[in-house]
Amino acid sequence: MKNRFRLGVIINPLAGLGGSVALKGSDGVALEALSKGALPQAMSRMAQALSKVEPDKDRIDIVTASGDMGENIARKMGFTTDVVYQAPIRTQAQDTKAAVTELLKHNLDLLLFAGGDGTARDIYTVVDDALPVLGVPAGVKIHSGVYGVSPYASGHVVKLLLDGELVSLMSADVMDIDEALFRQGHVQSKWFGEMQVPAEPHYVQAVKQGGIESEAWVLADIAAEAMELMDDELCIMGSGSTIAFIMAEMGVENTLLGVDLIKAHSLIQADLTATELLEQTVHQSVKLMITLIGGQGHILGRGNQQLSPALIRQIGKENIIILATKAKLKALEGRPLMVDSGDPVLDKTLAGYYKVITGYHDYVMYPVAEIN
Template sequence: MAVKFRLGLIINPFAGLGGSVALKGSDGVAEEALARGAKPKAHLRMQQALEVILPYQQQIEVITASGDMGESLAKEMGFDVRVVHSVDGKSDASDTQAVVKHLLEEELDLLLFAGGDGTARDVYSVADDNMPVLGVPAGVKIHSGVYGITPHASGMVVKMLLDGELVCLMSADVMDIDEVAFREGTVRAKRYGDMLVPAEPRFIQAVKMGGIESDELVLVDIAAEVIENMNEECYIMGSGSTVAAVMAEMGLENTLLGVDLVQDQQVIGTDLSAEQLLQLTQESFTQDQPIKLVITLIGGQGHILGRGNQQLSSELIKRVGKDNIIIIATKTKLKALEGRPLIVDSGDPQLDRDLCGYYQVITGYHDYVMYQVANPDLN
């Protein structure tokens, strides 16, 4: 009998809950997020990853925790499942750590986990230096380098391992930020250590670059270009310092790490949740008026959707339409990608495919570059 691929599986069921309801994280606020109407999506993110390896399910033994932490989804998808940790009630960080402790005894081929930076920290706190891990991005904050660029990309890496391709291992940073400071508009990141991940640069994300853009003149030029072309439509203003520069030039208050709504160069909604954005743009949508979305990229990673702006739901993006997405960035940030494409991770794989293509990125006043959005895992 052939030896099966031993796949450790952990799902943090509450990962990403705070994103769509504008809480900018889930650590310690899961109950509040649920009360605001947030819907758990971590299992869907893991499902997208596992769908890539469904043809190999007879070759895989999934070793996991009970219920929503992995057992339910893996069994539903037809995998051979063995439970090594039972969850009593709602799971928390201690359950993640307990599962990892059990998995250390299983001589895994890979530990696949779905969550955000907090989950990565929980895994790191227990995992040893020899345990290969890979994250499926499901959280609000994804600064750590242990995650695939999308759930599908994470699945592609596992597929490469199952196909026997030569995949090296590398050390990747485990990062996290202070969510209390984050909700107050301050990014305070810290490196906690590193874990071994499959070294496939097409599918594994780079660690986010820190700091605020120093070239203020470039930001002013970008802002001037955006403002000159503004009209009466609704403008959804994404997060980040580059978008904040546009708001500052209009003399408007801005939620640096949230999403605001502007019309006639006046703020009509601040720090909005996914549901609030849908409600506030409904009138424009029913009147067939265009809705514009102004977004920038995360330095070093290249993500324009799905990292820190989960308020921009797939339903909202479809409402906006590809042609009404305005990408702004300094050439310094684009050059730092070293030719890698921009990435979208909306949570809807078909929408991600539809959004791929070349965009005219605003890089200054009457200054543009053509840059590609092309998720490597979808090619």
């Protein structure tokens, strides 16, 4: 008789709260995010991951913490559930560490956790390389290489392990940034260590690459093309250095790590929340200009949660404009672009080939993957 798979599950219920309300993280601002109307996402994203193995739940024992840290989702989905840590109603980083410490005593095959880079860092301080781990992306900042490219992708890796497939292990970097500086528009990333992660390149993301594009003339060409496309429509300008360069070329102030709204090359409002974006653009013709995260290829769902599923539907796929240098696309080594909006149905509709602006009147066709 085959042994049952022992899956550790940890959820940071506060992960990602700051994203949709433009707080650029959740560390220390969870209450403020909730007061601004942010809705918890981490539990639903863990549910998406676990749905990949839900048909096999008679072969799985989930070991977890109480309440929203794992128990509620596991029991709701019908998994055999062993609660080994009693969490308070309002959890903190110390609860993640304490829960993982208890989980390590229970002979796990894999630890699956939902959160962002702060959660990965907290788990690393306890686990180091003692146990294979895999993250379900649920935070605002996801620079680390320990996460699946989407919740479903993380679940797919668990399914491969459950079915006894030969899945290698790789050492993946645990990264985090200074959120106080991040909110001021400065990225200061720090390497904390490595954890062992199931090595499935199609499903596990790369570490985010940073830095400003040095080929300024290429970016100037991209900016010239982008400005021609704007006309007098409202334009939502996503985050990142490429978008920042375009706005600098227009002489418009930019929120490097936020989302701005412009019209006729003038700033309408800076650093908008998800709710503000919906209100400002309803019943209007709108273009969305976004770029990809270098090394990872995500265009939605990493650092721009203000671009909500409701907003993307309101704008329409045909009004999404992707801009990137060819060097950035080449660095993906053939991997497709990724969308992880939090709405799997929307993600599916967004899949397909897009015309990516790579210069002035210069384009390439590049695929956006359907992740399932």
